[in-house]
Structures are given as structure tokens and as C-alpha cells.
Amino acid sequence: MAKAGKTKRAVTWQRDPEGMRLRILEAAKKEFANYGLAGARVDRIAAAAGANKRMLYYHVGNKEDLYLEVLEGAYEKIRTEERELDLEHLEPCDAIARLIEFTWHYFIRNPEFLALLNTENLFRAKHLKRSTKVKSMHSPFVELIRTVVDRGVARGDFQVAMDPVQLYISIASLSFFYLSNSATLSVIFGRDLLKKDARDARLSHMIGLVLASLTGRSAAEFGQPTPASLRNPSPQLA
Amino acid sequence: MAKAGKTKRAVTWQRDPEGMRLRILEAAKKEFANYGLAGARVDRIAAAAGANKRMLYYHVGNKEDLYLEVLEGAYEKIRTEERELDLEHLEPCDAIARLIEFTWHYFIRNPEFLALLNTENLFRAKHLKRSTKVKSMHSPFVELIRTVVDRGVARGDFQVAMDPVQLYISIASLSFFYLSNSATLSVIFGRDLLKKDARDARLSHMIGLVLASLTGRSAAEFGQPTPASLRNPSPQLA
DNA sequence: ACAGTATTTATCCAACGGGTTAATTTCTCT
DNA sequence: AGAGAAATTAACCCGTTGGATAAATACTGT
Numbered sequence: 001m002a003k004a005g006k007t008k009r010a011v012t013w014q015r016d017p018e019g020m021r022l023r024i025l026e027a028a029k030k031e032f033a034n035y036g037l038a039g040a041r042v043d044r045i046a047a048a049a050g051a052n053k054r055m056l057y058y059h060v061g062n063k064e065d066l067y068l069e070v071l072e073g074a075y076e077k078i079r080t081e082e083r084e085l086d087l088e089h090l091e092p093c094d095a096i097a098r099l100i101e102f103t104w105h106y107f108i109r110n111p112e113f114l115a116l117l118n119t120e121n122l123f124r125a126k127h128l129k130r131s132t133k134v135k136s137m138h139s140p141f142v143e144l145i146r147t148v149v150d151r152g153v154a155r156g157d158f159q160v161a162m163d164p165v166q167l168y169i170s171i172a173s174l175s176f177f178y179l180s181n182s183a184t185l186s187v188i189f190g191r192d193l194l195k196k197d198a199r200d201a202r203l204s205h206m207i208g209l210v211l212a213s214l215t216g217r218s219a220a221e222f223g224q225p226t227p228a229s230l231r232n233p234s235p236q237l238a
Numbered sequence: 239m240a241k242a243g244k245t246k247r248a249v250t251w252q253r254d255p256e257g258m259r260l261r262i263l264e265a266a267k268k269e270f271a272n273y274g275l276a277g278a279r280v281d282r283i284a285a286a287a288g289a290n291k292r293m294l295y296y297h298v299g300n301k302e303d304l305y306l307e308v309l310e311g312a313y314e315k316i317r318t319e320e321r322e323l324d325l326e327h328l329e330p331c332d333a334i335a336r337l338i339e340f341t342w343h344y345f346i347r348n349p350e351f352l353a354l355l356n357t358e359n360l361f362r363a364k365h366l367k368r369s370t371k372v373k374s375m376h377s378p379f380v381e382l383i384r385t386v387v388d389r390g391v392a393r394g395d396f397q398v399a400m401d402p403v404q405l406y407i408s409i410a411s412l413s414f415f416y417l418s419n420s421a422t423l424s425v426i427f428g429r430d431l432l433k434k435d436a437r438d439a440r441l442s443h444m445i446g447l448v449l450a451s452l453t454g455r456s457a458a459e460f461g462q463p464t465p466a467s468l469r470n471p472s473p474q475l476a
Numbered sequence: 477a478c479a480g481t482a483t484t485t486a487t488c489c490a491a492c493g494g495g496t497t498a499a500t501t502t503c504t505c506t
Numbered sequence: 507a508g509a510g511a512a513a514t515t516a517a518c519c520c521g522t523t524g525g526a527t528a529a530a531t532a533c534t535g536t
Binding site: 253279280281291292301 | 532
């Protein structure tokens, strides 16, 4: 409720357009992530933002405009964090491991991002295609991966020069699917895939998988080994 | 329209309850896959099934019952095909490769399955949890993978004994994410990920990735090499 | 042929939900 | 102080949508 001064004359304070806008976008992000575009309710967003429904239309536009802005914001956020990560000076293996860790933790910290991407894919990227904003926000990772892979191959650390796009997609896949589908997978396998132990095991599995395939060394060499409690779990259904 | 005789007395034919039911479920599957649960329209399902809306309620129940039945049907279908695949007698490497290929092609042939899973995960598996039916339909793959991995380790083909659940999830991940998110990924990378060349490249990449990490041999040894046209593509945006 | 049941159709409706209109309040600038 | 613009609120509008009611039609067994 209490808010920091922002505009030049911080005197009287009943209104706060910029703050309102942000609260609307934040509320909308949660709403769209929780219910999808069709399931999202404009009134609920307004209420959560501490606003009137009319405000959405005043500040952002209609439901789809709002959705697109949320989506763009989500891409912008991940691209920003990606850029801050700079991995150029790490050893090839370490760089790849760091990349996997970053992706994994980013998805864990931002589950709405996963949900928004799924929603957007349900619409076959209809909105994304209209967004010049997102299309110009290149992930730095593809080029980064290319140089890391080349470096790794040159040094003899890596055995093959993988297509960086394939590798990038694969790294994203391993985290994304696990987290995005954790609800159904947990039911089917009868174990909680989101508890601490399971998450730790997943991360080292992924690092092992990718690095082993790049280096040709054993997957067991990378990361801490899988805790014994998870090595040979009872199958499906608790 | 014309239908095969089914009940004992195939004489007059204005009505066909079983056929109607199937047509409704088929139409519903497409509708839910295309629009999600919230976006799906009961009237559209009815129309697509060549039926009256009232028929849905007569034959299946309300929208959510219908959805759950579609979901259960989708799981049943993949579990059935999985079971028909039996891979027991293949060499470990071949078995894993076949598993990857099956998963990949199944997802390509059944895009609705991917969409339904995403929808269900949006609901945090709320419906699946209620379904005793699905919970009892174990995928044969986890146990299969366990034996294949053990066999591969025993023969010295594989270097490590991976947790079969992790491996199963990873194999599914690599196909699922690529296909389910192909719309947004295609926009972001500025290339069509679903065209024939790209699909072929993806499949061999996945097989290479997984088998290399299991065997410790180079990823390049498995499957046909990536076509030159895709080895070093221009990055993001056409 | 006829009673009884299963299946299908034709309408209706109340709630919902996105979007709008118009009035009100608060800030800014002079 | 007061006019004009910006922000906010309250109330309404109306097409949509899931679901229900009731009547009609086709099939079954006798």
C-alpha cells in the first residue's frame, strides 16, 4: 500500500498510474498463468490488482492486449537474466553445466513463465507472431552455446559439434517438461517430483545426461551422484 | 454416416448410440486439444459430432465429465500402443533408440495428446487425481527401461545405471517440449521446426544425445548424421 | 399392433463475462 | 482559486454459454 515517491512532486498520494499499471500486469500474469487465456477472468485480475475492471481497459487495453503485454514481459524478464549470466570465460563443461542450472532454477523460480508459454502454444503462437517486441529479443544462449561448443571441440573436451539450437532446445526440454508436467507425472509415478530430493536428483541427472553426451565421459562423473534413496525407487504408484 | 452393423439386429438405422458416443468423444478430444478446457465450447463439440448439445449430457455428462473421459481415453490409447511395442528382445541400444522413435512419432501422430496433458497440468492434475482409471494404467516403459538399462550395464554397453524414471522423463521431454512448443520456438528461432528436415534432424539429435550419455560413445555414431543444411543454421530470425 | 423405453430434437434460461458509458474524484498548471 | 486533464468508480449492456425442460421420434419386446 505505502509507496515510494516516484514523480517529481511527491506530495499528495491517492493515485499512482505507473504503480497501478504494474500491479495490473503482475495480477494478470498470475491469472493467465493459473487459468490460461480463456480461463482468465478480467474481474479477478482487477480485484487482485486492487483495481476496478475499468482500469484494465484504461491502462492496458482489452484482455488480449493485456495478455500479450504479460507475455512480452515474461520473455523480457528471462532474456534480461540470461544476459546477466555471462558465461564466456568458463571452461566449456562448466559453462554448459551453469547453463543447465540457470535454466532449471529460472523455471522453478518462475512457474508462470512455463504456463504462459504453454498457453501461447495452445494458440499456435498467434500473439507472439504479432509481437515485434519479442521477435527482436534474441536469447544470447544460442550464440553462446555455439562458441562454447566450438571451444570445447577445439580443446578436445567435446567429441562432436552439436547444432547449438538443438542443444539449447534439449537443455530447455529437460527442465521444462519435468516442471511443467510435474503434476501429471507425479500422479502417474506416484511420487512427488517437486520435493527437494527429487529436484536435486533431476538437476544432476540432466547435467550428467548432457555433459556425458558432449564429452563421451560417463554421466556419473558430473555433479553429485543421485542419492541412494532415489536410485531405484519403487515403480509407479506409491 | 454409413455404419457397420454392431448390434444383433442390423435392420433399421436412424439411431446409433455407441457411434454417437464415439463421435462426441472424438469431437471433444479435438475441441479440448484446440482450445483447452476453459476455451472449449460445448456447442461446437456437439456440432462437430453431428449432434445436438443435449446429447452430450445424455451420453456423457457435463463438460468436465466429458473432459475427463477424453483424457482417460488419451492415456488409454498411448498405453495400449506402448504395450504393443514390446522391445524385450532388442539389444539395449536398439531398444532405447526404438523407444525414442516411438515416443517421437506417437507425439507427432497425436498432437492432441500433448495439448491435453498441458491442459491437465494447468489444472495441476486435478481431474487425473480423481481418475482411478488412469492411475491404474501403468506405462510399461519404466520397468522396461529398468531391465534394458540393467542388461546394457551387464553387457558393458552402458556405463551407468540411470534411474529409469529419470531416463523415461528425459526421453519424453526431448520430444514433448520440441513438439508442444514448436509454435513459439519456430517464431523465436525464425525457422520452421516442423518441416521434414528439421524433424529428421531432431530425431537423430535425440537418439545421439541419449545413447551417447548411456554408452559414453560419441553422439555422432548413432543415427544418420545431421544434414549439412541444418548443422550451422543462421541464428534466430529468418 | 401396442406399450414402454431409449434416443434425439427443439427451446428456453439464468448466470457469467468482456466491454462500455458516464459520472466522480484527484491532480496539475496557471 | 479554478479550469482542464488524468485517473478512478459505479452502473449498465448484451452476446455467450453451460445446462435444464419438455416434447417428439425411433426402436424393443411382446
